[in-house]
Amino acid sequence: MEEGLLSNNVPREGLVSTPELSEEEEWESDAPELCGTLNKWTNYIHGWQQRFMALKDGTLVYYKSASETDFGCRGAISVGKAVVQSHQLDELRFDVSVGDCVWYLRANTVEDRERWVAGLEVGRRGELVGGKLRRQGSAMSLSSTTYSSHSANSTKVRHQALSEKLAECETFKDILCRQIETLQSYFDACSSIATSLSTEPGPVVGEGGPSTAPAPHRPISADLLLQHGLHAVDFKGEAITFKATTAGILATLQYCIELMGQREEQLKKRLEREQIARRQAEEKCRQLEAVRGEKEVKVGRAGPDYEEGPHSQLGEDEFYDAVESALDKLEEELEMKEQLKVLVGQKDSGGSKGHRLDPEIEHNTTEQLKYAKIPVGPGSGGAEGVWELFADDGEMKMYKREEEVDGMVVDPLKALHTVTNVTARELCHYFFSPDVRTEWEHTIDSMSVLEEISPSSLIFQQVHKRVWPTAQRDAVFWSHMRQVEVTPAEAEQGIVDTWIVCNKSCEHPAAPLGQGGCLRVDLTVCFLCQTVVRKGGSRNRRDDISCRITYCSVVNPGGWAPATVLRAVYKREYPRFLKRFTQYVIDKTKSREILW
Numbered sequence: 001m002e003e004g005l006l007s008n009n010v011p012r013e014g015l016v017s018t019p020e021l022s023e024e025e026e027w028e029s030d031a032p033e034l035c036g037t038l039n040k041w042t043n044y045i046h047g048w049q050q051r052f053m054a055l056k057d058g059t060l061v062y063y064k065s066a067s068e069t070d071f072g073c074r075g076a077i078s079v080g081k082a083v084v085q086s087h088q089l090d091e092l093r094f095d096v097s098v099g100d101c102v103w104y105l106r107a108n109t110v111e112d113r114e115r116w117v118a119g120l121e122v123g124r125r126g127e128l129v130g131g132k133l134r135r136q137g138s139a140m141s142l143s144s145t146t147y148s149s150h151s152a153n154s155t156k157v158r159h160q161a162l163s164e165k166l167a168e169c170e171t172f173k174d175i176l177c178r179q180i181e182t183l184q185s186y187f188d189a190c191s192s193i194a195t196s197l198s199t200e201p202g203p204v205v206g207e208g209g210p211s212t213a214p215a216p217h218r219p220i221s222a223d224l225l226l227q228h229g230l231h232a233v234d235f236k237g238e239a240i241t242f243k244a245t246t247a248g249i250l251a252t253l254q255y256c257i258e259l260m261g262q263r264e265e266q267l268k269k270r271l272e273r274e275q276i277a278r279r280q281a282e283e284k285c286r287q288l289e290a291v292r293g294e295k296e297v298k299v300g301r302a303g304p305d306y307e308e309g310p311h312s313q314l315g316e317d318e319f320y321d322a323v324e325s326a327l328d329k330l331e332e333e334l335e336m337k338e339q340l341k342v343l344v345g346q347k348d349s350g351g352s353k354g355h356r357l358d359p360e361i362e363h364n365t366t367e368q369l370k371y372a373k374i375p376v377g378p379g380s381g382g383a384e385g386v387w388e389l390f391a392d393d394g395e396m397k398m399y400k401r402e403e404e405v406d407g408m409v410v411d412p413l414k415a416l417h418t419v420t421n422v423t424a425r426e427l428c429h430y431f432f433s434p435d436v437r438t439e440w441e442h443t444i445d446s447m448s449v450l451e452e453i454s455p456s457s458l459i460f461q462q463v464h465k466r467v468w469p470t471a472q473r474d475a476v477f478w479s480h481m482r483q484v485e486v487t488p489a490e491a492e493q494g495i496v497d498t499w500i501v502c503n504k505s506c507e508h509p510a511a512p513l514g515q516g517g518c519l520r521v522d523l524t525v526c527f528l529c530q531t532v533v534r535k536g537g538s539r540n541r542r543d544d545i546s547c548r549i550t551y552c553s554v555v556n557p558g559g560w561a562p563a564t565v566l567r568a569v570y571k572r573e574y575p576r577f578l579k580r581f582t583q584y585v586i587d588k589t590k591s592r593e594i595l596w
Contacts, residue, residue: 034119036112037066041104047471047517048106053116055079058123060096060103072276077101079123086117096120162259165252172249179242186238319469319565326467327573355453357506361480365502368526369484372500372550376414387414391575395419398574402567405556411567413574415551419582421542424529425483426595427549428499430585431527432481434458440584445472450510456481461511463518471559474518477505490530495548496539497531497596522556531596542594551578 034055039048040062051074052066058080061073077098087093091110094117096103107113376387376399391398395418400411419427430436434449443464451459457480466472484498503525507513513520528550537544557566589595 033123034116036116037108038116039106039108041106049517053105055119055123060120060123072272072279074280077103079120082120082124084117084120084124086113162256165256165259168252169249169256172245172252176242176245176249179238179245182238183242319562322469323467323565323569324572327569355457357453357457357459357478360504360506361453361457361478361502364504364524365480365482365500368502368524368552369500369528372414372526372528372552376416390571391415393575393579396575396578400570410554410556411570413551413553413555413570415549415574415578417549417551417578417582418546419549419586420546422547422582422585422589423545423594423596424497424499424531424547426589427529427547427582427585428481428501428527429595430588431581432456432458432479432501434460436588440581450476450508453478459506459508461508463516464521470561472516472518473521473557473559474511474515475505475521475523476508476511477503477523479503484528486530494532494535495530496533499529501525501527503527519558521558524554526550526552528552539596540594542590545594549578549582 034053036053037050038053040051040053041047042049050065052063052069054061054063054069058078059076060079060082061076063069063071063073077096079096082096082098085095085097087095090106092108092113093104093106094113096105105116107116387399387401389397390400396415397417398413398415400413402411404410430440434447437447438444445463445465447460447462449458450461453459457478459476459478461474461476463474464472479501480503481499481501484500486495486498490498503523505520505522505524530548530550532546532548533539534544534546539545
């Protein structure tokens with residue numbers, strides 16, 4: 001009976017079946033079929049950002065960097081239902097879309113783009129990779145938020161199988177206890193036979209016939225041998241049954257361990273998904289808190305096709321309207337100024353050798369001084385007709401020459417202006433000093449002093465506020481301020497003091513090109529101021545002094561923007577800038593002593 005029971009419950013070796021695993025558990029931890037770094041379009045604030053992409057089991061996922069792959073992906077998309085399309089104009093760009101979800105991606109080379117497009121097409125068709133068919137669906141896709149019915153059924157099967165196996169273990173325990181009792185009774189019988197032997201001699205069956213055995217053994221009779229033989233047959237059967245029972249217990253325990261191991265893997269993956277969801281929820285909460293209380297700027301265009309560039313689909317009118325609207329907004333945010341960040345570098349230890357930029361500073365300052373003193377009006381020695389007057393507002397006149405370099409507007413600008421009650425030293429001091437730069441220059445997002453060459457020569461880095469749809473820009477330049485000797489001809493005109501500030505773009509190791517995704521502006525600026533004392537007036541009275549300003553600039557904004565838009569912006573913003581700055585200096589100095 002017990003053997004029959006064992007034959008129905010003990011699994012045969014090699015025939016232990018495993019329930020079908022759920023979809024989540026079939027996600028293997030093998031290496032991705034395709035991975036690498038691509039540029040992904042994020043938004044209008046941050047533009048293109050490098051992200052680590054990986055194609056695995058028919059799912060395209062991305063991480064902020066390759067070092068964060070152990071912390072969960074930041075987004076995933078199933079390529080089985082995706083549409084992969086190469087951009088018609090940009091040879092480095094391709095788009096991956098599923099319904100309304102679109103990923104704008106950009107490779108570093110044409111070959112890299114073709115490799116990704118081909119790999120995504122292979123993944124979309126579900127071709128064999130490494131001998132296994134890629135899954136067309138995945139629990140990691142964006143649309144998968146619940147368990148599939150197959151996964152739920154598999155979980156139920158596993159639960160029933162584990163309960164059945166535990167019941168089998170209970171049955172095996174009962175059988176094993178009865179077998180132990182049977183074997184124990186056999187050993188007790190053997191012990192009783194041994195103790196029943198007396199020390200009397202008796203007949204012993206041998207070769208020479210019956211003989212006398214010495215004490216303490218008793219002769220073994222035929223009945224005793226028959227009784228012992230019957231017990232021997234029972235012992236063999238019980239031994240076989242005992243072995244089968246223990247084998248069944250071990251097989252069942254092994255099966256239970258496998259089920260619990262599978263359940264542990266499933267729980268780990270569920271925990272990982274919960275951690276990813278929690279991090280995403282926390283990130284969304286931080287973003288909502290960051291924009292709380294801020295005025296929303298609704299942008300009617302989406303995607304990088306409407307960003308600044310040679311293939312931009314924005315018309316010139318829309319481009320100009322967007323820039324003008326953003327500049328108006330900057331005017332309303334004058335109270336929004338960030339704290340000045342000054343990173344004062346070490347002076348060059350060369351001593352008498354001077355700084356590496358000293359020759360360049362001396363040469364450019366001298367050249368800009370000569371350039372600023374060249375007249376632009378009639379009687380200017382043939383210069384009439386070269387400069388075009390584009391702004392005339394009382395004492396302020398602005399001239400330009402239309403020039404382009406590689407299709408980019410770099411119109412030289414010269415502005416002439418006269419203000420009262422301030423000196424040339426005061427104007428140049430506020431134009432040069434980094435301590436007050438953000439008080440009058442409201443287009444700056446951040447500004448820092450990279451190096452102090454001398455008290456009158458500094459190297460600046462300025463990051464300008466982004467004006468949609470243009471890209472954000474920065475500038476690295478040296479700025480030098482000095483007093484200029486007054487010529488006799490200038491003295492006859494009442495000029496008593498001359499100061500100049502010259503700015504020129506340069507390179508610096510602390511601010512590499514392309515830092516933060518900014519386009520680098522190339523600029524040359526000359527700010528020449530000459531103090532004039534009214535005839536018969538006093539140098540100690542502000543009402544008797546005025547200052548002639550000559551402002552010259554050549555700015556290459558870098559990147560790409562429509563020429564007509566740039567010229568329209570220059571025409572509008574340069575007069576505003578000069579008026580705003582001079583009024584700022586007048587307000588700052590009216591209650592202070594005159595600075596010569």
